[in-house]
Amino acid sequence: MAGAAGTGAADTLVEAALRGDRLALARILTAVESRTAVGEAALRRLYPLAGRAHIVGVTGPPGSGKSTLVAALTGELRRAGRSVGVIAVDPSSPITGGALLGDRVRMQIHAQDDDVFIRSMAARGHAGGLAPTSGAAAAVLDGVGFDTVLVETVGTGQSEVEVAAAADTTIVLEAPEMGDEVQAIKAGLLEVADIVVVNKGDRPGAQRTAGQLRAMLVAVPRVGRGSAAADGATGGAGGAAGERPRPTAPEVLVTTATTGAGVPELLAVLDRRRAADHDGRRNAARRTRAAAQVWSIVGERMRADLEAPALLEATTATLLAVAEHRLDPFAAADRLLASLRRR
Amino acid sequence: MAGAAGTGAADTLVEAALRGDRLALARILTAVESRTAVGEAALRRLYPLAGRAHIVGVTGPPGSGKSTLVAALTGELRRAGRSVGVIAVDPSSPITGGALLGDRVRMQIHAQDDDVFIRSMAARGHAGGLAPTSGAAAAVLDGVGFDTVLVETVGTGQSEVEVAAAADTTIVLEAPEMGDEVQAIKAGLLEVADIVVVNKGDRPGAQRTAGQLRAMLVAVPRVGRGSAAADGATGGAGGAAGERPRPTAPEVLVTTATTGAGVPELLAVLDRRRAADHDGRRNAARRTRAAAQVWSIVGERMRADLEAPALLEATTATLLAVAEHRLDPFAAADRLLASLRRR
Numbered sequence: 001m002a003g004a005a006g007t008g009a010a011d012t013l014v015e016a017a018l019r020g021d022r023l024a025l026a027r028i029l030t031a032v033e034s035r036t037a038v039g040e041a042a043l044r045r046l047y048p049l050a051g052r053a054h055i056v057g058v059t060g061p062p063g064s065g066k067s068t069l070v071a072a073l074t075g076e077l078r079r080a081g082r083s084v085g086v087i088a089v090d091p092s093s094p095i096t097g098g099a100l101l102g103d104r105v106r107m108q109i110h111a112q113d114d115d116v117f118i119r120s121m122a123a124r125g126h127a128g129g130l131a132p133t134s135g136a137a138a139a140v141l142d143g144v145g146f147d148t149v150l151v152e153t154v155g156t157g158q159s160e161v162e163v164a165a166a167a168d169t170t171i172v173l174e175a176p177e178m179g180d181e182v183q184a185i186k187a188g189l190l191e192v193a194d195i196v197v198v199n200k201g202d203r204p205g206a207q208r209t210a211g212q213l214r215a216m217l218v219a220v221p222r223v224g225r226g227s228a229a230a231d232g233a234t235g236g237a238g239g240a241a242g243e244r245p246r247p248t249a250p251e252v253l254v255t256t257a258t259t260g261a262g263v264p265e266l267l268a269v270l271d272r273r274r275a276a277d278h279d280g281r282r283n284a285a286r287r288t289r290a291a292a293q294v295w296s297i298v299g300e301r302m303r304a305d306l307e308a309p310a311l312l313e314a315t316t317a318t319l320l321a322v323a324e325h326r327l328d329p330f331a332a333a334d335r336l337l338a339s340l341r342r343r
Numbered sequence: 344m345a346g347a348a349g350t351g352a353a354d355t356l357v358e359a360a361l362r363g364d365r366l367a368l369a370r371i372l373t374a375v376e377s378r379t380a381v382g383e384a385a386l387r388r389l390y391p392l393a394g395r396a397h398i399v400g401v402t403g404p405p406g407s408g409k410s411t412l413v414a415a416l417t418g419e420l421r422r423a424g425r426s427v428g429v430i431a432v433d434p435s436s437p438i439t440g441g442a443l444l445g446d447r448v449r450m451q452i453h454a455q456d457d458d459v460f461i462r463s464m465a466a467r468g469h470a471g472g473l474a475p476t477s478g479a480a481a482a483v484l485d486g487v488g489f490d491t492v493l494v495e496t497v498g499t500g501q502s503e504v505e506v507a508a509a510a511d512t513t514i515v516l517e518a519p520e521m522g523d524e525v526q527a528i529k530a531g532l533l534e535v536a537d538i539v540v541v542n543k544g545d546r547p548g549a550q551r552t553a554g555q556l557r558a559m560l561v562a563v564p565r566v567g568r569g570s571a572a573a574d575g576a577t578g579g580a581g582g583a584a585g586e587r588p589r590p591t592a593p594e595v596l597v598t599t600a601t602t603g604a605g606v607p608e609l610l611a612v613l614d615r616r617r618a619a620d621h622d623g624r625r626n627a628a629r630r631t632r633a634a635a636q637v638w639s640i641v642g643e644r645m646r647a648d649l650e651a652p653a654l655l656e657a658t659t660a661t662l663l664a665v666a667e668h669r670l671d672p673f674a675a676a677d678r679l680l681a682s683l684r685r686r
Binding site: 040043044047048049050051283286287289290291293294295297298299301302303306318319320322323324325326328329330331332333334336337 | 390632638666673
């Protein structure tokens, strides 16, 4: 992204978005997601205004009812007069799937509400090297003033650290009955949970699952900002994000998102966490999120320098030598860094 | 990772691994995975020897039978006298789950075979900013001489580009019947498929699913090295990794991994691809994989510089300012890069 370019257009969009213009907000998010100069400028404008929303991650295995719970929680927040931004990281493709999620029918009742803004994002950009754009999108919704931002992602054990990095509070959903492989996934997910919700509480076994989880969670350390992530983008500099174990086991609640049962109780727990931040999680989450965003931008800036006209040919040749096993990737990295320093 | 440090120890391990010492190989992989100086030195030694194995990614939704197919394919390769390295990216946690996958009973018959090496890896390190360590692990197994390296990962639409980046050929599994959310995931996965396997072929509907997929795949462009990934670490410099659409639709096969039905046919397709590389995919895959590894190391090196004693205090203060919304992440990145240049 270029620096000053796009500032004028971004200012106009930001002013409109702050006045409640939903189209302007959507355009800012598109620009942020595609990492254009306008997106950068808009995020820079909004960033100082952000930091007030409660950013809540909602994750869990496929079929646990995440979308339904997000819709129910949105309804509960709206009944309390609070505004809600929703970021749904769409597991289907932006090419073949598109921006609208067909199965989110329940969400459509909120789509006409000016105090609800729903954004579907592609997960694609996440893979390999870029900080989660969902973090930047959450900062935009936070900056324009939404009270709560719900970030919904599929959790399968591969992305849980990323989910935890983007949220102040992470809700992990479980359904009462799950297949074997999903069971294995569970452990990874539970480690990032601040709140565990057994959804589909009307099914047999829900209370029993909740009981098992409560017993199990006493023994599971809280990670996601701990040492296991310290060498990822989610680790803060100098361990600022904290290596401490989870001080208390996460609360386990039972909901039936389709009927709304248990949802007021879930919101009460969220609000208690928001008010108290009793375990320092929120501040740690903010440091982690900030560090992930900064490291990602540092990497992008440097890569842009290496792919600028002056260096592109040399960079391409170096990468090709690695592909052909004539040069190892460490030697290549050192060569690229040296070419940057020589400039 | 430090540069020259660890070279002596690495040399000893590499020599032993090349002689077939499995413990040495395991220790190299541990070192590579934890990104120690020994790991770096070992990878540098092995990298020039790599580039000969066929690296095959096996992915698909939970419950599609990936582990079983990997075991069956391993058996088929062994019957042909070929050696096999297996990297299973374990969705369960390294902390609570551990290195042994309980449900991989079928794999245990191979565990005593000197020409089979099975490695379970944590997915944790992948999130946010680091290149897939699975790519480096595959290079190690390739370098010590395994004929085929199978990389098994859970595919849920979040990690598909990463999977495709690590493999010469990507097999996407589908089971005949799947839930709604998994259907949505499918599209994302199919885009990275070179070969689609409908597993559990003994179930009703398998042939029908295969027919539907064949019809559908004609219309799905091949991505994962295309423009959608061009701004991720998976995109090669200057578009070297290619923006071309998929020239031919992937083949769709039906297998029953539990009985081995269809597995010889699958291996025949893999071998045909390996011999012909008719669509240039393998070279493109290698460029993508190389670029991802180099960009990751470049990022790590720079971050290590920023967290070295001379700069750590300033770096930490900058990141804290972002966390407290006193500084935006772009300004912070520019400040950090300037501090590197001043050194």
